[in-house]
Structures are given as C-alpha cells and as structure tokens.
Amino acid sequence: MSIQRRGIHLDQSELLCKKGCGFYGNAAWQGFCSKCWREEKQRQIQEDWALAERLQREEEEAYANRQQKSQPQAAVTPFNKFEERKNKEKSSKVHTVTKFFTPSTKTPPKKDAAPFDAHSGPSPSSSTRRHSCLEDERATQEFIDFLKPLKSGREIFKQCRAFTEGMVYKQDMGADELSECVQDFYQNLSDRLQAQFKGSSDHVESVMDEVEKYMMTRLYKAVFCPESTDDEKKDLAIQKRIRSLHWVTIEMLCVPVDEDIPEVSDRVVKAITDVIEMDSKWVPKEKLACITRCSKHIFNAIKVSKKEAASADDFLPTLIYIVLKANPPRLQSNIQYITRFCNPSRLMSGEDGYYFTNLCCAVAFIEKLDAQSLNLSSEEFELYMSGQASPNWLQTRGASSSSSGSTALTQVHNQADLSVLDKREEHVRKGARQLENDLIDWTNEVEQKVQSALESFPAGTPAPAGTAASEPAPAAPSAIDSENVENELLPPPLQPQVFAG
Amino acid sequence: MSSAGAAGTSNRTYSFKVVLLGEGCVGKTSLVLRYCENKFNDKHITTLQASFLTKKLNITGKRVNLAIWDTAGQERFHALGPIYYRDSNGAVLVYDVTDEDSFQKVKNWVKELRKMLGNDICLCIVGNKIDLDKDRHVSVEDAESYAESVGAKHYHTSAKLNKGIEELFLDLCKRMMETAHAEERAKGNGASQSAATRRGVQIVDDEPQATPAGGCCSSG
Numbered sequence: 001m002s003i004q005r006r007g008i009h010l011d012q013s014e015l016l017c018k019k020g021c022g023f024y025g026n027a028a029w030q031g032f033c034s035k036c037w038r039e040e041k042q043r044q045i046q047e048d049w050a051l052a053e054r055l056q057r058e059e060e061e062a063y064a065n066r067q068q069k070s071q072p073q074a075a076v077t078p079f080n081k082f083e084e085r086k087n088k089e090k091s092s093k094v095h096t097v098t099k100f101f102t103p104s105t106k107t108p109p110k111k112d113a114a115p116f117d118a119h120s121g122p123s124p125s126s127s128t129r130r131h132s133c134l135e136d137e138r139a140t141q142e143f144i145d146f147l148k149p150l151k152s153g154r155e156i157f158k159q160c161r162a163f164t165e166g167m168v169y170k171q172d173m174g175a176d177e178l179s180e181c182v183q184d185f186y187q188n189l190s191d192r193l194q195a196q197f198k199g200s201s202d203h204v205e206s207v208m209d210e211v212e213k214y215m216m217t218r219l220y221k222a223v224f225c226p227e228s229t230d231d232e233k234k235d236l237a238i239q240k241r242i243r244s245l246h247w248v249t250i251e252m253l254c255v256p257v258d259e260d261i262p263e264v265s266d267r268v269v270k271a272i273t274d275v276i277e278m279d280s281k282w283v284p285k286e287k288l289a290c291i292t293r294c295s296k297h298i299f300n301a302i303k304v305s306k307k308e309a310a311s312a313d314d315f316l317p318t319l320i321y322i323v324l325k326a327n328p329p330r331l332q333s334n335i336q337y338i339t340r341f342c343n344p345s346r347l348m349s350g351e352d353g354y355y356f357t358n359l360c361c362a363v364a365f366i367e368k369l370d371a372q373s374l375n376l377s378s379e380e381f382e383l384y385m386s387g388q389a390s391p392n393w394l395q396t397r398g399a400s401s402s403s404s405g406s407t408a409l410t411q412v413h414n415q416a417d418l419s420v421l422d423k424r425e426e427h428v429r430k431g432a433r434q435l436e437n438d439l440i441d442w443t444n445e446v447e448q449k450v451q452s453a454l455e456s457f458p459a460g461t462p463a464p465a466g467t468a469a470s471e472p473a474p475a476a477p478s479a480i481d482s483e484n485v486e487n488e489l490l491p492p493p494l495q496p497q498v499f500a501g
Numbered sequence: 502m503s504s505a506g507a508a509g510t511s512n513r514t515y516s517f518k519v520v521l522l523g524e525g526c527v528g529k530t531s532l533v534l535r536y537c538e539n540k541f542n543d544k545h546i547t548t549l550q551a552s553f554l555t556k557k558l559n560i561t562g563k564r565v566n567l568a569i570w571d572t573a574g575q576e577r578f579h580a581l582g583p584i585y586y587r588d589s590n591g592a593v594l595v596y597d598v599t600d601e602d603s604f605q606k607v608k609n610w611v612k613e614l615r616k617m618l619g620n621d622i623c624l625c626i627v628g629n630k631i632d633l634d635k636d637r638h639v640s641v642e643d644a645e646s647y648a649e650s651v652g653a654k655h656y657h658t659s660a661k662l663n664k665g666i667e668e669l670f671l672d673l674c675k676r677m678m679e680t681a682h683a684e685e686r687a688k689g690n691g692a693s694q695s696a697a698t699r700r701g702v703q704i705v706d707d708e709p710q711a712t713p714a715g716g717c718c719s720s721g
Contacts, residue, residue: 201514254575299550307544311530312521312552312571316578348588349518349568354553357570361581373577 045165051133055141135282139217146210152196159189160211164218171222175229179340182215186343205345212343213283220282223341225333234332241366242327247384247391252374253317258305267301272326275359279329284342287334288352295355298322312358320362335360389415514564517677520586522610523595524603525574528629531660532595533569536670541661558674565674569593582610583617590677591623593669598628598657599636604644611651621684623676624653625669632659 017025017033029037143160147153163185170178189211193204225231250259259265274294281287298318302310310318328334338356339347347353365373371381383389521529530551531541537554540546548554552571557564572578572585586592594610596603607626614622626648628639641657648655654672658665 296549303549309530309534309546309548309551311550312573313525313530313575315550315552316573316581317575349516349566351553351555351568354568354570357584361573361578361584364581364584365578368580 051137052140052144055137056144059141059145136218139214143210143214150207156189156193156207156211160215164215167219168222173228175223175226175231175336175340178223178226182219182341183344186212190345208343208345209285212285212341216283216341219341224337225330229336231333231336235330238331238363238367239327239329242324244385245324245366245369248321248324248374249391250321252376252391253321255317255321256306256310256314257301257318257321261304264301264304267297267304268322268325271295271297271301271322275322275326275328278334284338285346285352287338288342288346288356291355291359292352294322295319295358316358316361316365319358320365323359323362323366331363335363514566515678515681516566516568517590517674518568518570518588519591519593519673520570520572520589521593521595522572522582522586522607523574524576524597524600524606527574527595527597527600527603528660529571529574529595532593532627532629532658532666533571535660535663536666537569539663541663556670558671560671560674560678563678565678567670567674582613586614586618586622589618589622590680591625591673593625593627593673594653595627595629596639597630598639599630599633601638604628604639608647611653615651620652621680623673623680624651625673626653626655627669628655628657630659630661631657631664632661 015024017023017036018031019036021033021036023033025031025033032040147157190204190208193207197203257264259268271294274290278287278290281290299310302314302318371378521533523529533554534546534551535541537556538546554569556567558567570585592614594607596607628644645655656665656669658669
C-alpha cells in the first residue's frame with residue numbers, strides 16, 4: 001500500500017474527515033475534522049473516567065471479599081510478568097512498524113497506518129491499544145488507591161492525569177523537550193508538596209515515587225526510545241560492540257571475583273539476570289531497582305571472593321564484566337529513558353543514582369575500550385577483535401593476569417604455525433586432485449586414440465592394425481604377404497645347402 | 502525533595518554529594534570506612550560495600566545528609582571521572598604521603614575539576630597514611646602551599662590511627678553549607694534556583710554546564 005502512495009498523489013477521500021461528515025480532516029486530528037475530533041476525544045475521556053470508576057468499584061468489592069490479600073497476588077505475579085513480556089514484544093513490533101511510516105508524515109496519515117500508531121490515536125480496535133489500556137488502568141487504580149488517604153490526593157491525581165494526557169499531544173516534540181516538560185512537572189509538584197507537608201521529605205518522596213510510577217506507566221510507550229532520537233541506533237551499536245568483545249576475560253579486566261566458587265558464580269548469574277531484566281520494566285524507578293539488585297549481587301560476589309568490603313576499584317571492573325557477559329537489550333535506550341524521566345532526587349545523590357552512574361561509566365568504558373585499557377599490546381587486541389585469535393583457546397582458567405599476555409603470544413605463534421600447516425595441506429590436496437585429473441585425462445586420451453585408430457581402419461582387419469601400430473617395419477611385407485592367397489601352396493623357400501667335399 | 506544544595510528554611514535537610522578521588526592504593530576506601538563505620542582493616546565491617554556510603558550529621562542544629570561516592574582509581578578509568586563528579590558539591594582528593602606520584606595525580610584532578618565545575622565545588626586535598634611519616638615523600642609545605650594556590654583546604658589523615666578524618670568531613674560540610682547559602686542568596690528567588698537544580702540532573706555529556714551557572718551567580 002505504501003508503494004502505491006509513494007508519490008504526491010492523494011485521493012480526495014483521504015483528505016476528508018474519517019467520520020464522513022463531509023468536512024476536511026487533518027493529520028493532527030488523526031484524520032478527523034476539528035468537530036468530530038473533539039467529539040471523539042470527549043468520548044475517549046469519558047470512557048476513561050467510566051473505566052476508572054468501574055475499576056475502583058470492582059477493586060473495592062474484591063477487597064471486601066478478599067480475606068487474605070497477599071496470597072492471590074503472589075499467584076498473579078508470574079502471569080503479570082508474562083503479560084509484560086508479551087506487551088514488550090508487541091511494543092517493539094509497533095516501533096518498527098511505525099518506523100516504516102515515519103518518512104511519510106508530511107502527507108496525511110493513511111487510514112490503515114493509524115491503528116499501528118498505538119500511542120497517538122483513539123483506535124480502540126487495536127490490540128496494542130487494549131494492552132496498554134490494561135496497564136494504564138492498573139497504574140491508575142493503584143495510584144488512586146495510594147492517593148485516597150491523602151488530603152490533597154484528588155487534586156494531585158487530577159494534575160497528573162491532565163499532564164499525562166497533555167503529553168500525548170506533544171508527540172512531535174524532541175525527546176529532550178519532553179524530558180524537560182516531565183522534569184518541570186516533577187519539580188513543580190514536589191515544590192508544592194514540600195510546602196504542603198511542611199518539609200517532611202520522606203513523605204514527599206513517597207508521593208513522588210507514585211506519581212512517577214503512574215505517569216511513566218502511561219507514557220512509557222510514547223517516550224521510550226522515541227523515533228525523534230537515535231537511541232535505537234545507539235542500542236544496536238553498543239550491542240554489536242559488546243558482541244565483538246566476547247573474548248575479554250576476567251583477567252584482562254582485573255576483576256576480583258573467583259568464579260570457581262559456586263556461590264560466586266551463582267551471584268554472577270543473578271547479576272546478569274537482573275541487568276537484563278531492566279529492559280522489561282516500565283517505570284524508571286523499577287529499572288533503577290534492577291540495576292541496584294545487580295550491583296548488590298556483584299558486591300556479594302566480591303565479598304565472598306576477597307573476604308572484604310568491595311570498593312569502587314573492585315566494583316566498576318566487575319560491573320563492566322557483567323555488562324559484557326549480559327549484553328543487556330536496548331541498553332542505551334534504557335539509560336536515556338532513566339536519565340530523561342527519572343525523579344531527579346533519586347538520580348542525583350541516592351544509592352540507586354550511584355549504581356546507575358556506575359552503569360553509565362561501564363558503558364562509556366566499553367565504548368572507548370582499547371588495547372591499553374586491557375593491558376594488551378595493540379597487535380593482540382587487533383587479533384582478538386578480528387577473530388583471528390582467541391585468548392580462551394589454550395588459556396587455563398585461573399592463570400594469573402601477568403602470564404596471560406605471554407600465553408596469548410604463544411597462542412598467536414601456534415596459530416601462525418597451524419595456518420602454515422593448513423596451507424601446505426591445501427597445497428598437497430591440490431596436487432593430488434591435479435594428479436587424479438591428469439590420470440583421468442590420460443586414460444580418456446588413450447581410449448580416444450584407440451577409438452580413432454579403430455575407426456580409421458576397416459572393421460575386418462582388427463588384429464593386423466594392432467600390430468601395424470606397434471611394429472610398423474615388418475608390417476609392410478606381411479601385408480603384402482597376406483594378399484597372396486596362394487601363399488601356402490608355394491614350396492618352401494630354398495635353403496642353401498652345404499655339401500661336404 | 503531534598504535536592505543537593507537545596508536549603509532555605511531551617512527545618513530543611515541539606516543533602517550533599519561528595520566524590521572521593523585518588524589513585525588506587527592511597528587508602529580512599531579505608532578513609533571512608535573509618536569515617537562511616539569507625540573501623541580499619543576489620544573483619545567485622547558490616548557494610549557489604551565501601552563504594553557508596555552515607556552519613557547523617559547535625560551541624561549547628563541543621564541536618565546534613567552526606568552521600569560519599571567512591572570512584573575507581575585505576576588509571577584506565579581516569580576518563581570516566583566527569584560522569585562521577587557531575588553535580589557533586591564536594592570532592593575529597595586523596596594522596597599517599599609516601600607516594601609522590603599519587604600527589605601528582607591529585608594535581609591533575611584539581612585542574613580537571615576546576616575546569617569542569619568551576620568554583621562551585623569545595624575541594625579537600627588529603628594526605629593520607631601519616632602514620633608512615635618516616636617514609637614521607639611529599640613535603641608538608643609543598644602540599645599546603647599547593648592547596649592554598651588552588652583554593653582548596655589541605656588535611657593530614659591516618660585511617661589506621663583514626664587521625665584527622667572527622668575534622669576533614671566536618672570542615673567540608675560547613676564549607677558546602679556556606680556555598681549553598683551563597684548560591685541561594687545570589688539566585689535571589691526560588692524559581693530560578695529550582696530550575697538550575699533540575700538542569701544539573703540531566704546526565705548528558707555537555708561540558709558548558711558550569712558556564713551558565715557561573716554567569717547566573719555573577720549577574721545576580
């Protein structure tokens with residue numbers, strides 16, 4: 001369909017309002033005319049309200065009926081996770097599909113493209129829309145529940161809702177401007193709360209956490225890895241980079257963990273799992289929590305290996321190692337998302353902020369990593385990077401870092417020897433094949449000769465032809481002889497006789 | 502929100518971020534563990550890690566939350582420094598009095614910090630391991646005169662003997678509080694101040710971050 005509409009050609013029907021009222025539609029209103037769009041929007045808002053109220057009623061009923069609250073919740077969690085993953089897959093699919101349509105934004109959006117654009121239009125038929133709706137509803141419900149006991153809860157909810165909905169119409173803004181908007185909102189709200197709670201910062205923090213959770217759950221799809229940035233490109237770049245660094249060992253990074261200890265290797269695996277899990281979360285705070293969990297596992301691994309509290313000198317190399325091993329999905333997008341939309345107080349001085357900063361450092365290090373930063377010679381580094389050699393081939397685990405360099409060098413030599421042998425073998429094989437071909441050719445040649453020879457002589461005289469070929473000199477008289485039919489009738493030739501006397 | 506440097510009414514808590522810089526093996530970790538846990542090379546250290554530590558203080562009736570960020574001191578991580586010390590209120594630059602090179606390293610850090618953050622950051626230069634005074638390779642006069650020349654305070658400490666550490670952090674806190682006050686006065690109203698605080702949060706690699714803040718101070 002996009003191929004057909006590649007040109008400037010536009011159907012009259014495409015310019016008209018989608019509702020068919022006869023007025024012209026507009027891209028900014030999803031193809032509706034201004035009046036229909038307003039109605040549509042109003043309907044949407046009312047639906048949202050009705051849904052929120054219904055949910056609240058249901059929740060309250062369920063709460064009244066439910067005696068033990070924690071148990072069913074625990075049972076639900078795995079399903080939620082599954083749902084989340086499904087949503088995530090969907091969202092990534094949506095992103096790629098929408099990408100296809102971005103170059104054509106100058107023309108009014110196509111009717112068939114609209115349903116894919118999950119976050120910018122009221123298209124209740126789309127399944128992605130329904131999924132994000134479920135998430136939205138849950139977030140809204142939780143937010144309402146949280147705010148209920150607060151005096152100003154209703155007002156806070158209204159503001160957050162209005163702001164979140166307003167954000168939907170700022171889609172075409174750059175990521176930095178969106179971030180600016182959200183950060184301004186956080187700042188204003190927290191200033192107001194500060195005044196309201198008379199400086200009880202813990203309280204303000206907890207409210208702000210919920211605000212962030214509600215808003216970012218609703219905005220996640222629109223502002224995570226937006227098309228206006230090159231986040232996706234950076235994701236792919238770092239992913240490729242980490243893949244090409246697969247050969248980096250614990251020794252090269254001077255990582256103070258001993259993976260031979262079962263507890264340590266277990267911690268390493270958990271740390272890797274946590275940093276990968278970050279991508280599945282929607283709220284910046286939850287993403288940060290994943291990084292913090294990962295860091296705690298690393299600290300445990302270091303403590304078990306080194307028998308002392310880990311310093312930054314130990315922690316950062318280990319984190320780099322974990323990131324290299326994990327190759328977390330959409331790493332740059334996640335970092336950018338957290339940076340742009342996380343509550344600032346958390347990033348600036350909190351413990352989560354410290355671990356996040358370290359992750360940023362790890363990524364920066366991996367991006368700029370060279371031979372020097374791994375204590376390798378540039379030749380070795382080049383060899384490893386090009387895949388011509390690998391430090392893992394001969395190196396035994398637990399070899400000290402100082403010897404690893406020389407081992408690597410001997411390996412390189414061995415590698416060279418092997419390649420020479422390889423070439424020789426290839427040469428021999430080639431010769432053998434040549435010989436075989438020659439033999440076949442020769443046989444064919446001989447056969448051909450024989451054949452042609454046979455053909456050049458009459459069929460009745462096969463045997464003499466053979467002798468003629470091999471012994472040409474005596475053949476001539478015999479041939480003359482053979483014509484003589486009465487040969488046998490002649491008396492034997494005279495023999496000279498010697499007479500005595 | 503208890504943002505860094507945000508002060509104002511007396512019941513509000515100050516929250517400061519302090520980075521710990523210095524070469525590996527100068528005793529950064531011992532220093533901060535001694536300060537926060539009062540332990541040295543102890544098997545009973547309760548914290549899991551010594552890279553991020555917090556300390557709550559009460560200075561002249563004002564509450565202060567100190568977050569101390571340890572940094573990786575190996576040479577290969579030197580380039581990552583700006584990511585760590587961004588938005589910090591104070592920096593503790595540690596060298597080993599028996600190691601001339603580590604002092605040289607501190608000088609490099611000072612140059613870099615002043616270039617990137619200007620005068621917004623309070624610097625402390627700390628000569629650690631004074632219990633090994635007989636092997637001293639950095640003279641007291643050199644170190645102190647250097648510190649004065651760059652607008653930093655100089656301290657001598659020993660994590661092993663627990664000397665000079667409390668004073669170091671207490672002084673630093675007082676200076677950071679003064680800086681916060683001065684900034685607040687310079688900015689005048691709260692609106693611009695909050696905007697500036699927020700701008701500082703974004704972890705984006707742009708160097709000129711310090712310049713607008715400086716211009717703001719001088720104009721106000």
